[in-house]
Amino acid sequence: MLFYLVSSLINALTSSLVGIIALIRNSKSQLNRAFSYFAFSVAFWSSCYTVWQVSKDAQSALFWCRALMVGAIFIPITFFHFIATLIGKWEQYSKRIIFWYAVCVVFLILNFTPLFVKDVRPRLFFPHWPTAGIAYTPFLGVFLGLMIYSQVLMYKHWRKFSGFERNRIKYVFLGTIIGFLGGLTNFPLWYDIPLPPIGNVLIAVYVFIVFYELIKCRLMDINLMIRRAAIYSIIYGLIIGIFAVVVNLCGQLMVYRHLDSKFYLVSLFVVIIISMLPKPLDSLLTALTDKIFFRKKYAYQETLKSASQGMTKIRNLPKLLDLIVRVIVNSVRIAHATVFLADKESPIYTVVASKGKLKVPKGFIRNNMNSPLVTWLLKKKEPLVYDEIITQLKREPNLKLNIRANYEKIAKEMQNLNTSICIPSFMEEKLIGFLLLGEKLSGDMYTTEDLNMFLTLANQAALAIENAQAYEELKDSREQLLQAEQLATIGKFANEVAHEIKNPLQAIRTFVEYLPQKYAEEEFREKFTKVVGSEIERIDSFVRQLVGFSKPKPLEFSQVDINQLLDTTLLLLENDFRKKKIFIKRDYSKKDVRLLADRNQLKQVFLNLFLNNLDAMNGTKANQLTVETSSEHHEIVVRITDTGCGISKEDIPRLFEPFFTTKEKGIGLGLTIVKSIIENHKGKISVESDPGVGTIFTLTFPYLKK
Numbered sequence: 001m002l003f004y005l006v007s008s009l010i011n012a013l014t015s016s017l018v019g020i021i022a023l024i025r026n027s028k029s030q031l032n033r034a035f036s037y038f039a040f041s042v043a044f045w046s047s048c049y050t051v052w053q054v055s056k057d058a059q060s061a062l063f064w065c066r067a068l069m070v071g072a073i074f075i076p077i078t079f080f081h082f083i084a085t086l087i088g089k090w091e092q093y094s095k096r097i098i099f100w101y102a103v104c105v106v107f108l109i110l111n112f113t114p115l116f117v118k119d120v121r122p123r124l125f126f127p128h129w130p131t132a133g134i135a136y137t138p139f140l141g142v143f144l145g146l147m148i149y150s151q152v153l154m155y156k157h158w159r160k161f162s163g164f165e166r167n168r169i170k171y172v173f174l175g176t177i178i179g180f181l182g183g184l185t186n187f188p189l190w191y192d193i194p195l196p197p198i199g200n201v202l203i204a205v206y207v208f209i210v211f212y213e214l215i216k217c218r219l220m221d222i223n224l225m226i227r228r229a230a231i232y233s234i235i236y237g238l239i240i241g242i243f244a245v246v247v248n249l250c251g252q253l254m255v256y257r258h259l260d261s262k263f264y265l266v267s268l269f270v271v272i273i274i275s276m277l278p279k280p281l282d283s284l285l286t287a288l289t290d291k292i293f294f295r296k297k298y299a300y301q302e303t304l305k306s307a308s309q310g311m312t313k314i315r316n317l318p319k320l321l322d323l324i325v326r327v328i329v330n331s332v333r334i335a336h337a338t339v340f341l342a343d344k345e346s347p348i349y350t351v352v353a354s355k356g357k358l359k360v361p362k363g364f365i366r367n368n369m370n371s372p373l374v375t376w377l378l379k380k381k382e383p384l385v386y387d388e389i390i391t392q393l394k395r396e397p398n399l400k401l402n403i404r405a406n407y408e409k410i411a412k413e414m415q416n417l418n419t420s421i422c423i424p425s426f427m428e429e430k431l432i433g434f435l436l437l438g439e440k441l442s443g444d445m446y447t448t449e450d451l452n453m454f455l456t457l458a459n460q461a462a463l464a465i466e467n468a469q470a471y472e473e474l475k476d477s478r479e480q481l482l483q484a485e486q487l488a489t490i491g492k493f494a495n496e497v498a499h500e501i502k503n504p505l506q507a508i509r510t511f512v513e514y515l516p517q518k519y520a521e522e523e524f525r526e527k528f529t530k531v532v533g534s535e536i537e538r539i540d541s542f543v544r545q546l547v548g549f550s551k552p553k554p555l556e557f558s559q560v561d562i563n564q565l566l567d568t569t570l571l572l573l574e575n576d577f578r579k580k581k582i583f584i585k586r587d588y589s590k591k592d593v594r595l596l597a598d599r600n601q602l603k604q605v606f607l608n609l610f611l612n613n614l615d616a617m618n619g620t621k622a623n624q625l626t627v628e629t630s631s632e633h634h635e636i637v638v639r640i641t642d643t644g645c646g647i648s649k650e651d652i653p654r655l656f657e658p659f660f661t662t663k664e665k666g667i668g669l670g671l672t673i674v675k676s677i678i679e680n681h682k683g684k685i686s687v688e689s690d691p692g693v694g695t696i697f698t699l700t701f702p703y704l705k706k
Contacts, residue, residue, distance in 0.1 A: 005053050011046035011203045015039045034085040038078040042203065045071030052128070061120045061128030066111055073107045073139065076100075076146035079176075083150040086172065087157040103142060110135045123189050124196055132190040140187060147180055179203050317465065321353035324461055328437065329355040332450075335418060335438030336360065340367060341465070342432050349374060349433065358418045358438050365417070372409040377424040378431050383451050384422040386414045421446055423454045425462035432462050501539060508532050555598040555680060562593045562602075562629055562636055562701075569606040570627070576614055580623065587628040593636050595703055601677045608670045609640055609697055616644025616695060638699040646691040655687060 019039030022032045048068035055061035077100045084093045110116045115135040123129035132140075151173065158169045182202025188195040321339050328337040336356030340349040349367045354360045367374050376384060389411045393404065414422065414436075423435040435458055440446070511528050518524040570577075570584060577584060610625075617623040626641040647655065656675045678685050682702050689695040 005050060008046045008049040008053065012043050012050060015043035015046060019043060030090065031082075031085050034078070034082040034090075038075070038082045041071045041074040041078045043071070044068075045075065046203070047071075053126075055128060058120050058128055062117065062130075065120055065128070065130045066117050069111050069117060070108060072143075073104050073111060076143045077104050080146045080150045083153055087153060087169070089153070100142070100146065107135070107139050107142075123192070124194060126189070126196075129189050136190065147176075151176060318353075320464055322355075324435075324457075325353045325355040328435075328457075332437075333441045334420075335441065336436075337438070338417070338419075338436040339461075340434050340436065342430075352433075356438060360417065360436075371413065372406055373413045373422065374431070374434075376406070376410055377422065377434055381424060381426060383424070383455060384410065384414070385446065385451070386411065386420050389414075421451065421454070423451075423458045425458040425465070427462045427466050432465060434458075435461070505535075505539070508535050555601065557596045558599060559594055560597040560599050560602060562595070562638060563588045565599065565602060566606060566627055566629070566638070569603055569610060572607065573610055573614065577625070580614065580617060582614070582617055582623045582625055585624055585626045587626065589629045589631055591631040593629050593631055595636055595701055597681055597701070598677075602681070605674050605677050605699075606640075608674050612670070613640065613642040613644065613695075616642055616646070618645075634703055636701045636703070638701075640697045640699075641694060643694040646693055646695055647687070647689040648691055652687055652689060656685075 016039070019036040022036045022039065027033065045068050048064050048071065052061055052064035052068055055064055077097070080093075080100065081097050084090050084097060090097075107116070110133075113133075113135075115133045116139070117136070118131040118133040120128040120130050154169055154173045154176070158173060179202055182199030185195060185199040186197040189197070321341075325337040325339060328334065334356060336354060336358040338354040338360045339352050341352040342348075343350055347369045349371075351360050351362050351365055354362065369375075369378075373384070389407050393399070393407055393411070399407070414420075417436055418438050419436040420439045421437050423437070424431055425433045425435065435454065437446075437454070508531075511532055514524070515528065566588075567586075613625050617625070623643045625643075626639075628637075628639040628641075630637045630639075656671050658669060658672045675685055678699060678701075684700045686698045687695065688698070
């Protein structure tokens with residue numbers, strides 16, 4: 001009997017502790033809450049299970065048996081809820097979860113009737129074991145069904161993924177098998193099968209394994225410090241709590257010959273709370289002591305912690321390195337802080353940043369891979385303390401000659417660099433650099449907490465440096481690509497310019513060659529005048545657009561009413577719209593749509609767009625041009641919609657490229673100039689189009705104040 005009593009106590013304590021810790025850490029986390037529901041169900045079942053075992057009469061035993069079944073009823077659904085959340089399928093299975101919670105509520109109502117627990121009778125060495133009612137068997141089916149279904153879901157999830165995702169599910173899956181195989185040993189005696197619940201203690205092992213793996217894999221957002229505190233609390237709680245409860249239990253049974261259930265439950269609750277207090281109290285008192293008596297140390301550790309968190313946001317490598325040494329020197333107040341960084345082209349480490357009164361010049365000192373200091377850091381992967389090396393050399397005169405010689409070289413190297421401690425920075429297995437720190441100006445020694453803090457800082461710095469170097473490499477690559485793209489654009493630009501000028505020049509040249517022979521013919525002279533004049537006008541127009549594109553005029557800002565400017569521009573093309581039977585629909589905003597802009601340049605934008613609309617709409621069908629203005633989110637929006645031929649999806653991405661056109665006589669600079677003018681006004685332009693339906697140009701302008 002004592003074995004089953006102690007095992008249920010262990011289950012109750014373990015489940016209560018892990019459930020409370022999960023909620024304290026992050027009660028807003030859906031995973032934390034789901035896990036705590038399950039843990040508390042097990043805890044309630046185990047607590048009542050303990051009291052039920054020591055009940056002095058059948059009536060009391062029946063009450064506590066029905067009480068423990070309250071927890072047991074909700075174990076399968078809370079477990080299914082937890083697993084669905086763990087594998088990221090909460091939304092997919094939310095309706096099923098709600099349904100099974102409702103089913104469990106029905107079982108809960110039946111639980112306090114003979115339909116669920118009929119009575120209690122002596123079985124094996126248990127004086128008051130429950131007998132199953134007719135509703136208990138369906139519950140057992142639901143229990144086993146939900147448990148097996150949850151395991152199947154986990155197994156499928158485990159098979160589907162690999163790496164971290166696969167590994168994090170593995171231990172939870174194996175742990176649940178252990179726990180539920182142990183828990184299943186409770187059911188046979190309900191049906192007079194003489195098998196005692198020998199596996200009960202495995203439930204505590206299972207809950208602890210699941211909780212530890214959740215923490216280890218960071219599934220519940222619990223960091224290293226919380227993990228240590230949680231494990232410390234659980235171990236301390238189990239040792240002290242179980243001892244206190246067992247002593248309390250045995251004391252009551254030995255002295256009073258019976259167990260007072262109410263007094264026992266109060267004692268159990270008090271013991272659980274007390275067992276959780278030592279570690280939090282220790283952390284609280286330590287923090288208060290640091291703040292009151294070691295305020296300076298506490299302050300600079302907080303500063304370094306903040307700096308380490310912000311380093312990864314800096315992309316400029318020199319700025320990052322300067323920040324690291326400056327923050328350390330100013331906050332800790334030391335003689336110098338120096339960063340050695342691995343050279344990209346050769347196997348050496350060079351000074352890249354240094355601050356303090358004993359700072360080392362950049363690039364002045366170089367350490368190669370054979371340096372005793374570098375070799376030691378690569379091998380040990382931990383901080384080097386000068387005083388510890390000197391102390392070891394003094395206290396251990398019998399050191400092997402090669403070890404002593406190596407330590408002496410390291411000490412001499414650190415002495416030459418005025419270094420008290422050396423902190424390595426590793427990225428995976430690669431030593432990307434190390435941080436050298438001089439003595440504290442206050443004369444204080446570096447503590448273990450200091451070393452841990454600097455080691456954390458160095459690891460964060462390694463990541464930040466790697467990011468900054470990658471960003472610089474990416475930036476260099478981007479600049480090379482841009483340069484190559486610019487050269488390609490210049491080549492294309494030259495070809496297009498040559499093509500646009502060569503065609504009209506060829507026509508002019510042909511006429512000029514025939515001029516001496518056919519000048520006397522009147523028809524030839526008329527044709528000559530018409531064609532040559534047209535081609536010269538074409539060249540002139542192209543050159544003017546080219547000059548406007550390559551060297552735009554400076555903006556001349558003034559107050560511009562967008563509605564009025566649109567009307568003025570539409571008026572210029574009124575006859576053209578009338579000839580093509582195009583109906584103009586104006587849907588202007590009644591709000592103020594004035595902004596600071598260059599009136600002439602915006603007029604050119606609207607004129608070019610309206611001309612495109614004219615070209616897109618032929619006179620074979622009734623067409624409409626809709627011009628809308630609105631004021632949205634401190635911006636003025638202009639939408640120009642036509643019912644023309646539309647633009648293919650393949651052509652839209654190239655629409656604003658120089659010299660890209662789908663027109664027979666176009667040169668492809670109109671929309672390029674439009675986009676340039678809009679961007680000079682800090683605006684944006686976008687296009688939506690369906691072939692055969694029409695096109696929408698959307699222009700957005702901010703309210704410019706300057």
